[in-house]
Amino acid sequence: MLAEYTRWFRGAFPTGGRPDRHNGRLRRVFRALTDLLACPRCRAPLRLDAPALPPGAARAEDPGRIETGMLLCAGGHAFPVVGSVPRLLASAVAPVAPDVRAAFERQWRHFGRLRRIFGKDRAAMRRNLVNERMGARIREPWYRGRTVLDAGCGHGRYLRAFADLGARVVGVDLGEGPAYAGVPTDDSRLQWVQGDVLALPIRDASVDLAFCDGVLHHTPDPRRGFEELARVVKPGGAVYVWLYPKEGWLREAVFGAARAVTTRLPGAALRVLCFALAPLTAFVRSYSRTRFPRATWAECAQVVHDWLAPRLQSHHTDAEVAGWATAAGLVDLEVLPVPVGLVAWKPPVSPA
Ligand SMILES: C[S@@+](CC[C@H](N)C(=O)[O-])C[C@H]1O[C@@H](n2cnc3c(N)ncnc32)[C@H](O)[C@@H]1O
Numbered sequence: 561m562l563a564e565y566t567r568w569f570r571g572a573f574p575t576g577g578r579p580d581r582h583n584g585r586l587r588r589v590f591r592a593l594t595d596l597l598a599c600p601r602c603r604a605p606l607r608l609d610a611p612a613l614p615p616g617a618a619r620a621e622d623p624g625r626i627e628t629g630m631l632l633c634a635g636g637h638a639f640p641v642v643g644s645v646p647r648l649l650a651s652a653v654a655p656v657a658p659d660v661r662a663a664f665e666r667q668w669r670h671f672g673r674l675r676r677i678f679g680k681d682r683a684a685m686r687r688n689l690v691n692e693r694m695g696a697r698i699r700e701p702w703y704r705g706r707t708v709l710d711a712g713c714g715h716g717r718y719l720r721a722f723a724d725l726g727a728r729v730v731g732v733d734l735g736e737g738p739a740y741a742g743v744p745t746d747d748s749r750l751q752w753v754q755g756d757v758l759a760l761p762i763r764d765a766s767v768d769l770a771f772c773d774g775v776l777h778h779t780p781d782p783r784r785g786f787e788e789l790a791r792v793v794k795p796g797g798a799v800y801v802w803l804y805p806k807e808g809w810l811r812e813a814v815f816g817a818a819r820a821v822t823t824r825l826p827g828a829a830l831r832v833l834c835f836a837l838a839p840l841t842a843f844v845r846s847y848s849r850t851r852f853p854r855a856t857w858a859e860c861a862q863v864v865h866d867w868l869a870p871r872l873q874s875h876h877t878d879a880e881v882a883g884w885a886t887a888a889g890l891v892d893l894e895v896l897p898v899p900v901g902l903v904a905w906k907p908p909v910s911p912a
């Protein structure tokens with residue numbers, strides 16, 4: 561472990577010296593996250609080891625400063641913090657994940673600053689979090705003071721919406737989506753870390769809501785992802801998931817054949833194709849049943865890119881996902897109006 565740590569430090573600071581900048585902001589960010597984060601490999605708590613400025617050299621305000629350090633667990637695993645963002649990817653990520661990650665990296669790099677993502681602006685995203693898409697029990701007042709995990713937060717479109725609703729939220733994604741979208745890294749109510757939903761860097765029973773929208777079907781093991789969500793929810797808390805539904809054979813066959821080609825195209829060629837196919841969003845029903853009447857051409861191209869780029873994409877049924885929830889010990893299952901969506905609750909701890 562020490563060798564791993566030393567090697568990383570040398571790589572991060574090629575001049576060989578420790579950075580002559582302080583990590584005050586990073587310490588604050590970590591303090592706000594410390595009760596949530598866990599080692600993704602052994603689930604032990606993490607501690608921060610960040611270099612300090614030499615006495616007298618501290619500068620309180622330096623927006624360009626490097627905020628960096630290491631997160632260490634008692635089990636001997638080490639993870640870097642780069643640009644104030646903990647990088648908590650377990651090395652055991654399935655071999656196909658780097659490919660999925662690269663497809664989404666390109667998506668957020670090129671489309672992350674659009675006003676509407678998946679056809680929704682900020683107001684529409686907020687509405688989705690307080691209406692029947694979240695089941696019967698989660699409405700606006702529910703969020704105040706709650707802790708939310710946005711697993712596979714993508715470009716971070718829901719992070720701001722959760723924070724606006726009064727929740728404290730942490731986003732986890734394989735890639736850098738929130739950075740491309742300009743999500744801040746120094747807000748104690750809204751944070752993001754790099755991690756894998758199949759090995760969440762989050763403590764057991766630590767969040768009130770584990771929210772996972774449009775992610776598990778891009779992983780090699782959606783059921784394991786669901787079990788991870790159930791693990792991190794507190795007693796009395798909820799898991800929300802939405803996955804792509806299994807469709808009729810014709811649509812499955814046509815989309816499957818198209819994706820066999822598009823998922824192998826180089827990034828630039830695929831983007832050109834997505835712009836060319838953007839009008840498809842006017843008459844091909846999206847999996848989420850979203851309509852795009854006001855979306856710009858580029859906003860529609862983002863939606864098409866999301867269909868055509870990631871190599872992994874599985875399709876599911878309500879019964880299958882309900883089975884995962886029951887097996888994970890969740891109760892009060894609510895099948896949501898847009899398939900395949902489910903909210904399920906962890907039973908509260910009964911008083912001793
Ligand atoms: C279709 S986007 C959805 C993003 C976001 N949940 C939303 O609703 O806008 C899927 C996201 O899942 C992320 N993702 C895919 N596999 C993942 C994994 N194993 N762990 C964490 N994130 C993953 C991708 O990087 C991508 O940003």
Ligand SMILES: [Zn+2]
Pocket residue numbers: 599600601602603604633634635636637
């Ligand atoms: Zn560990």
